[in-house]
Amino acid sequence: MLIVGEVHTGLLRNRGELSDAQCREALCLVSGEQVRTSLRPLPHAISPEVLAGVDCRLPSLSGARIRATGTVTHRAAITGGRILQGSSYAVIVRAERDYRMPWSHYLARPGQVEVQGRPRWRDMADGFMASELALDILDFGAISGRLMNRVQDSPRLDRKTPFKTTRTRLRWVMERGKAEEEEGLPPVRLTLWNGMLRTLRLTGEPDTRIVAFCEDLALHDWLLTTLQTLIERALIGTAAPTQIAAKLSPAIDHLLHLWMPGARMDDSFQPLWEELERHPGFSRQWKSSVERIRDQVAVNTLSLLSVMAESRREADGDPISSRVTPPDGT
Amino acid sequence: MKAVFTEDTAERRIESTPLSHVSVELGHLYMEDFAVGPERIREQFRLVAPWFETLRRTLHPKARVSTCFLIDDYFSRFSTPAEVVPMVIEAAAEAGLVIDYLARESACAHSGTVDVARLVLDRIVDDPAPGSNGSRPPLTKSGWLCNGRREADGAESEAMGTESGWRPPEQNAARRHSIFIDVELWDEPRGTRVWSCPYLAAVWQLMRLGLLRHHGRPVVTMSRVEEGFPGDWDALPPFVQLNPGAPPFAAYRTASVLSSRFLPVELAVRTILGQVAADPVVLSQVAGRARGEGLRLEDEVVDRVSYVFL
Numbered sequence: 001m002l003i004v005g006e007v008h009t010g011l012l013r014n015r016g017e018l019s020d021a022q023c024r025e026a027l028c029l030v031s032g033e034q035v036r037t038s039l040r041p042l043p044h045a046i047s048p049e050v051l052a053g054v055d056c057r058l059p060s061l062s063g064a065r066i067r068a069t070g071t072v073t074h075r076a077a078i079t080g081g082r083i084l085q086g087s088s089y090a091v092i093v094r095a096e097r098d099y100r101m102p103w104s105h106y107l108a109r110p111g112q113v114e115v116q117g118r119p120r121w122r123d124m125a126d127g128f129m130a131s132e133l134a135l136d137i138l139d140f141g142a143i144s145g146r147l148m149n150r151v152q153d154s155p156r157l158d159r160k161t162p163f164k165t166t167r168t169r170l171r172w173v174m175e176r177g178k179a180e181e182e183e184g185l186p187p188v189r190l191t192l193w194n195g196m197l198r199t200l201r202l203t204g205e206p207d208t209r210i211v212a213f214c215e216d217l218a219l220h221d222w223l224l225t226t227l228q229t230l231i232e233r234a235l236i237g238t239a240a241p242t243q244i245a246a247k248l249s250p251a252i253d254h255l256l257h258l259w260m261p262g263a264r265m266d267d268s269f270q271p272l273w274e275e276l277e278r279h280p281g282f283s284r285q286w287k288s289s290v291e292r293i294r295d296q297v298a299v300n301t302l303s304l305l306s307v308m309a310e311s312r313r314e315a316d317g318d319p320i321s322s323r324v325t326p327p328d329g330t
Numbered sequence: 331m332k333a334v335f336t337e338d339t340a341e342r343r344i345e346s347t348p349l350s351h352v353s354v355e356l357g358h359l360y361m362e363d364f365a366v367g368p369e370r371i372r373e374q375f376r377l378v379a380p381w382f383e384t385l386r387r388t389l390h391p392k393a394r395v396s397t398c399f400l401i402d403d404y405f406s407r408f409s410t411p412a413e414v415v416p417m418v419i420e421a422a423a424e425a426g427l428v429i430d431y432l433a434r435e436s437a438c439a440h441s442g443t444v445d446v447a448r449l450v451l452d453r454i455v456d457d458p459a460p461g462s463n464g465s466r467p468p469l470t471k472s473g474w475l476c477n478g479r480r481e482a483d484g485a486e487s488e489a490m491g492t493e494s495g496w497r498p499p500e501q502n503a504a505r506r507h508s509i510f511i512d513v514e515l516w517d518e519p520r521g522t523r524v525w526s527c528p529y530l531a532a533v534w535q536l537m538r539l540g541l542l543r544h545h546g547r548p549v550v551t552m553s554r555v556e557e558g559f560p561g562d563w564d565a566l567p568p569f570v571q572l573n574p575g576a577p578p579f580a581a582y583r584t585a586s587v588l589s590s591r592f593l594p595v596e597l598a599v600r601t602i603l604g605q606v607a608a609d610p611v612v613l614s615q616v617a618g619r620a621r622g623e624g625l626r627l628e629d630e631v632v633d634r635v636s637y638v639f640l
Contacts, residue, residue, distance in 0.1 A: 020339075032449040032544040033609075038340040051455045051607050055502070056463035071455060071607070072464060088464075102503045103457035103477070104604040108613075108629040135465070142465040 002121055003174040003206045004128050005089025006140035007215050008148050009222035010167040014157040017081035017254075020045070026154040027076055041263050047076040047151075051110055052143050055100070058092070058115065059127025059137045066124065068092065070106045070113035074143050076151050079219055080258045086148035087218075088140045089211050094119055111208070113138070125173045129201055131193045141169055163250040165226050170198045170218040174210050177203035188272050190217075190280075196225075202272070213269040220261050220282055227251055227289045236296060245300035248293050256293075259286055344546045346615045350394035351625075353538040353581035354385060356427055358400055358588055361408040368417055375425035378587045381638045382427060385585055394577035398431040400534060403563045404439060405527070411559040411566040419572065430576030431552065437568030438530040438537070442551075444544045447525050450533050451515070455607045457502050476512040477601050478502045513598040528598035532606070535599060535635055540580030540616060541608040552579060582620055582627055587638045596637060603632040 012018065018026065023045035024035040033048035051071040058066040074088035095101075095114035106114070115124075133139070148167070152159070189201040198221060202210060234247035261282060262273040277283055357378045363370050386395060399418065408414070415432065422429050439447045456468040459479040471480070478501040501508035515529045536542050542549040553567035554574070560566055569579070588596070608631055620627040628634050 030452045031445065032452075034342055034545055036340050036342060038337045040335065040337065052464055053455050053458035053468065054462055054464050055458045055460050069458075100460075100503050102604060102630075104630040104632045107455060107605070107607045108631070110607055110610050136461065136463055139463050139465040142463075146467065 001094075001176055001206050002092040002125055002128075003089060003208060003210060004092060004125075004140065004172070005087060005211060005214060006144050006169060006171045007085055007087045007218035008141070008144040008167055008169050009083060009085045009218045010148060011161050011163075011165045011226075012078060012082055012084045012157065013152045013159045013161050015160045015162055018078060018156075019081060022156055023078045023081060026151055026156045027078065029076070029150070038264070042079060042258065042260055043081055044264060045078045049073050049075045049111075050147075051107075052088070053103070053106070054113065054138055056138050057134070057136050058113075058124055059130065059133055060120070060123045061126035061130070062120070062123050064120065064123065066115055066117065066119065068113045068115045068138065069095075069100055071110055072113065072138075072140065072143055073111040074147050076147050077215060078151075082254055083219060083222065083258065084148060084151055085215055085219060086144035086146075086151070087211065087215050088143040088147070089208070089214075090138075090140075091206070091208065092119075092124070121175055125175045125201065128171065128173045129191075129199045131197060131199070140171065144169075162254060163230075165229070166196055168196045168198065168218065168222045168225055170200060170214060170221065172200040172202065172214045174202040174204065174206050176206055188275050190276065209266050210269065212265050213272055216262065216265055217273075217276070220259065220286075223255055223258060224282060224286055224289070227255060227286070227293075231289060231292060234296070236292075241296070241300040241303045244296050248296055251293055252297070256290055259283075259290075342546065342611065344543055344609065344611045344615065345548055346619070347540045347548045347580055348578040349540055349616065349619055350396045350577040350579070350581035351389060351583070352385070352393065352395050353579065353584045354382060354395060354397050355538075355584070355586035355588070356382065356397050356399050356422060356429060358586075358592060359402070361402055361406040364408050364414055368421060371418060371421040372424055374589075375422045375427055377640050379425040379427055381587045381640070385587075385638070394581070396430045396577045396579055396581060397428060398433060398538065398579065399429045400433050400435055402435045403566075404435040404525075404530060407563055410561045411563060412561050415559045415566075428573055428576075430571065430573040431579045432570045432572055433534070433537075434563065434566060434568050435530055435534075436563075438533040439525050441549060441568045444549055446533055446537075446542065446544075446549055447529065449542060449544060449549070450536060450606060453606050453608065454602075455605060457605050459500075459502055473514060473516045473518075474512055475515055475602060475605060476510065477604070478504070478508065478510050480510075480512065511597065511601045513601050515602070526598075528595050529602060531595060532599045532602040535584055535603060536606065536608070536631075538580060538584045539582075539631065539634060540578075541612050541631065543609060543612055550579060582616065582625060583634045583636065585636045585638065587640065590639045593639055600632050600635070603635065604630075606631065 020037050023037060027035045027045055027047035029050055030048045035045055035047055037045040051073060053071055055069040058068045060066055072088050072090045077085045090113040091111055092113045092115060095116050098116045187203055191199045230248060230251050234244045236244055262270055357374050419429060456470060457477055478499060481499040482497040499510040501510050513528055514526050516523050516525045537550050550569055552569050552571040555570050617627055
């Protein structure tokens with residue numbers, strides 16, 4: 001048994017933050033269904049789960065042809081009224097029979113994809129972790145991406161983004177495995193690929209509650225990636241302080257308050273976050289980036305203040321005063 | 331010490347509903363049958379009665395069996411409830427049948443403020459043809475639903491490399507040979523959506539199986555009519571409980587005793603039901619109730635639906 005999924009994360013195409021009620025409207029994918037929202041510790045809204053039918057090949061590193069049929073669960077979420085995620089996943093199990101059953105059979109097992117023949121789980125998991133998948137392989141990414149687009153196209157959004165960002169993709173697999181010492185598998189392996197793809201391989205007792213962990217990780221990885229990009233674009237050390245501050249201001253306005261790893265997760269997955277905090281140390285990098293931004297803004301404020309003081313001195317005809325006067329003159 | 335914090339809007343609340351063992355539909359009539367007169371209605375119930383008895387005999391003597399009857403007021407309107415409803419009740423009684431619940435077919439499209447037809451439409455998950463890997467949205471033909479891959483002709487199939495210029499339709503779960511079914515769910519003459527008879531009948535089955543919810547609340551709510559039936563169909567509540575002592579309307583399984591002319595309609599109904607993904611929470615509530623009563627219930631919704639064709 002495997003659980004496989006892909007989470008796409010990006011900025012919502014709306015100038016302002018969405019309120020609780022607006023999130024509900026944007027995420028209403030199924031009529032008569034509730035969008036679940038919570039306000040603590042951070043505004044979060046999650047759409048009802050939707051199913052997509054698939055009947056196609058699954059990947060394998062060895063090149064074995066594997067046919068699978070079933071449904072992929074997908075859902076969209078908005079965090080802080082600002083960040084949108086499209087997440088799809090399926091529990092992959094062995095089929096009881098080696099032929100295609102009537103569709104009602106698969107709908108009675110929502111979120112499961114049945115593999116015909118004898119699956120080699122490790123080989124299949126390896127296949128899912130490749131950076132490029134063959135075109136006819138079950139495409140979780142396309143399902144998540146389409147869901148993102150569907151929400152982005154909602155008439156509730158004004159389709160204007162406050163700053164430019166890129167979508168990140170986290171493809172993940174959870175395979176059944178014993179503790180590290182027995183099989184030599186670490187419980188969590190995260191790989192950053194060139195571009196916006198990340199892969200995550202988890203070993204443990206498969207449980208669909210892991211989806212929330214993967215979504216949380218994808219969210220924080222996006223925040224970090226976006227913050228890094230903003231810092232890079234600000235050309236610190238080259239551009240003028242005012243320009244740097246202007247380039248960094250979206251981070252302060254829209255992102256810095258959203259960092260809360262592990263806030264909405266089952267306690268049993270906290271150790272996974274702790275592992276990732278140890279290595280590579282997500283919060284460590286976030287903290288240092290935030291400090292860098294604040295320092296830049298402080299430098300800019302100081303230089304602004306000294307420019308103002310300078311011009312005031314000139315206006316007052318007092319060329320020797322060394323006191324920095326606040327801009328309002330008090 | 332551990333703090334407990336919950337938010338009301340973060341929880342999903344789904345009401346559970348009481349269930350009978352079987353919901354039996356005592357026939358179905360088109361408006362033209364009513365137009366023929368009371369004798370046609372009596373004849374219908376005379377035919378149904380022995381089969382209803384047979385159905386009962388297959389069940390435990392204490393099994394809860396509720397009966398229902400659906401009146402078509404959606405496609406055409408005939409006479410008034412004040413005239414038709416008592417005639418139906420009486421004709422059934424003459425054959426020894428009691429109609430516990432009466433429903434208007436239009437309630438399968440709209441019930442009060444709930445757009446029931448839309449509710450079910452959003453829960454349809456298309457039967458994927460081989461090769462569907464999620465990379466494209468399902469190949470739907472707006473307003474139609476099929477059980478396989480539609481035929482391709484001329485250019486389309488040449489582009490796919492077939493020589494003859496034609497590729498036959500194919501059933502996805504075919505047993506050697508295909509039985510391909512393509513059902514029209516609705517059309518929109520003059521811009522207004524009209525749901526098809528099989529589509530509304532599929533909704534009707536889901537209602538009888540107690541599987542529909544609107545924001546967690548049951549879609550079917552029964553009314554009583556105390557002081558005579560109204561002179562206008564719109565004034566008649568969508569669902570009426572005629573027999574105060576009847577077991578619950580919704581049931582684990584349904585059985586419908588119908589004229590054979592409804593066979594194609596019901597084949598279409600089953601094609602639709604086979605592609606409706608009912609709410610997993612509701613399904614597990616129903617399964618839980620069944621387990622509690624020591625009942626073995628089919629996993630697949632469509633397998634809970636049975637018929638007697640006359």
